[in-house]
Amino acid sequence: xxxxxxxxxxxxxxxxxxxxxxxxxxxxxxxxxxxxxxxxxxxxxxxxxxxxxxxxxxxxxxxxxxxxxxxxxxxxxxxxxxxxxxxxxxxxxxxxxxxxxxxxxxxxxxxxxxxxxxxxxxxxxxxxxxxxxxxxxxxxxxxxxxxxxxxxxxxxxxxxxxxxxxxxxxxxxxxxxxxxxxxxxxxxxxxxxxxxxxxxxxxxxxxxxxxxxxxxxxxxxxxxxxxxxxxxxxxxxxxxxxxxxxxxxxxxxxxxxxxxxxxxxxxxxxxxxxxxxxxxxxxxxxxxxxxxxxxxxxxxxxxxxxxxxxxxxxxxxxxxxxxxxxxxxxxxxxxxxxxxxxxxxxxxxxxxxxxxxxxxxxxxxxxxxxxxxxxxxxxxxxxxxxxxx
Numbered sequence: 501x502x503x504x505x506x507x508x509x510x511x512x513x514x515x516x517x518x519x520x521x522x523x524x525x526x527x528x529x530x531x532x533x534x535x536x537x538x539x540x541x542x543x544x545x546x547x548x549x550x551x552x553x554x555x556x557x558x559x560x561x562x563x564x565x566x567x568x569x570x571x572x573x574x575x576x577x578x579x580x581x582x583x584x585x586x587x588x589x590x591x592x593x594x595x596x597x598x599x600x601x602x603x604x605x606x607x608x609x610x611x612x613x614x615x616x617x618x619x620x621x622x623x624x625x626x627x628x629x630x631x632x633x634x635x636x637x638x639x640x641x642x643x644x645x646x647x648x649x650x651x652x653x654x655x656x657x658x659x660x661x662x663x664x665x666x667x668x669x670x671x672x673x674x675x676x677x678x679x680x681x682x683x684x685x686x687x688x689x690x691x692x693x694x695x696x697x698x699x700x701x702x703x704x705x706x707x708x709x710x711x712x713x714x715x716x717x718x719x720x721x722x723x724x725x726x727x728x729x730x731x732x733x734x735x736x737x738x739x740x741x742x743x744x745x746x747x748x749x750x751x752x753x754x755x756x757x758x759x760x761x762x763x764x765x766x767x768x769x770x771x772x773x774x775x776x777x778x779x780x781x782x783x784x785x786x787x788x789x790x791x792x793x794x795x796x797x798x799x800x801x802x803x804x805x806x807x808x809x810x811x812x813x814x815x816x817x818x819x820x821x822x823x824x825x826x827x828x829x830x831x832x833x834x835x836x837x838x839x840x841x842x843x844x845x846x847x848x849x850x851x852x853x854x855x856x857x858x859x860x861x862x863x864x865x866x867x868x869x870x871x872x873x874x875x876x877x878x879x880x881x882x883x884x885x886x887x888x889x
Contacts, residue, residue: 545868552861553789557780557798557835559856563772566745570761571738572596583752587743587770594741594755594767601736608729615722617641622715626708644711651707658700665693747773776840776852778813780860781830789864790818796835799859800842803850808842811852815862835860 578595587593621644624637633655639645669689676686752768755761778798782790798811817834824830843849 548866548868550863551865551867552797552863553782553786554859554861555780555782555786555833557778557858557860559776559852559858560779560854561772561774561776563745563774565750566747566770566772568593568741568767568770570594570596570741570763570765570767573763574598574739574761576755576757576759576761579755579757581749581752581768583749585749586747586773587749588746589743591743592740593743593749594761596739596741596761598736598739601732601739605729605732605736608725608732612722612725612729614641615718615725618644618718619715619722621645622711622718625711626715628708630704647707647711651703654703655700658696658703662693662696662700665689665696669693741767743770745770745772745774747771771854776837776854777816778835778837778858778860780833780835781825782833782862784822784829784831786862787818787831787833790815790833790862792816792818795863797861797863798835798837799861800852801857801859803842807844808850810861811842812838814838833860 574596576594577597578592580591581587581593617640621639621641624639625644625648628635628637634652637648639648669686672681672686672689675681676683747770750769750771753766755767761767778796780796792815794815796813796815798813799805800808800811813835815833816836819832822829822831837852840852841849842852
């Protein structure tokens with residue numbers, strides 16, 4: 501008896517029995533799906549998407565934070581600063597006592613004034629000539645008033661001696677004519693008169709030379725005093741701690757008026773109020789893809805990008821060497837922001853601030869979907885090569 505392959509009960513459920521019963525009126529759905537799939541594959545080389553590399557970043561100012569330090573040791577006499585206060589360049593934040601420098605400055609000013617009075621007296625004395633020795637000469641210092649008085653007395657004494665000698669010489673000449681005295685006695689008288697006249701000239705020139713030497717020396721002292729005064733004025737500037745840049749004060753130390761500060765002691769930090777930029781930290785494996793002027797999109801961590809969107813920018817500077825951040829080598833990349841605010845669709849705006857963290861997406865290139873699919877397949881086919889890369 502021949503053995504049956506299928507029981508008769510299962511014939512009604514077999515594929516051979518079902519297919520002849522199927523009546524296909526149209527293949528539209530099948531054809532549509534087939535055309536769609538083929539179209540997708542054909543369009544893959546023509547559909548391009550942006551390829552980007554991402555890195556963390558931080559919004560900061562162009563200038564670094566500036567630390568306030570004292571250049572001298574002393575007592576605080578004025579304190580015009582508080583935490584988070586906005587200051588402008590040149591504002592005096594701390595003033596330190598300058599009693600010692602003030603005394604030096606007063607002494608220098610007094611000495612300079614005294615020297616100037618002496619210079620005025622010497623200039624007046626140097627205008628004295630032989631024909632106006634006894635004319636009125638104004639002197640304000642005791643020293644040169646006394647010298648002028650002594651000089652005039654000596655001149656007066658010499659002139660009296662000359663006058664007396666001239667009278668005696670006149671008489672001796674008459675006596676010599678009458679041969680009462682000898683020629684030798686007459687010559688002695690003439691010699692004495694010539695000597696007195698020479699002493700007068702020497703006295704006059706010696707005194708004026710002395711006054712000229714004093715004038716030159718005092719002028720040198722005046723220049724020294726001016727130098728000392730300028731040095732004291734410059735030193736006093738160190739006793740005023742001014743804001744080197746505009747910004748807001750942070751980390752103020754616990755000082756108050758009357759407190760003492762030491763040389764080099766830190767008093768706080770100024771965060772510059774300058775234009776902001778973005779500093780990104782790019783890994784070494786991505787740095788080779790970046791170049792200046794490359795577009796960037798920033799996703800601010802404080803604002804959900806689905807609501808607030810992205811902020812566009814571009815690369816302005818790429819570091820030539822790496823730095824260690826969290827013990828990992830990274831390259832610092834600085835970027836410029838197109839705008840410094842984000843907004844909601846409702847129109848509400850929020851300003852970007854220093855210190856906000858973000859995620860930067862550098863638009864490296866555009867690639868077609870076919871190229872991306874090819875790269876994916878290549879990763880599957882050559883997994884070892886992908887691990888090496």
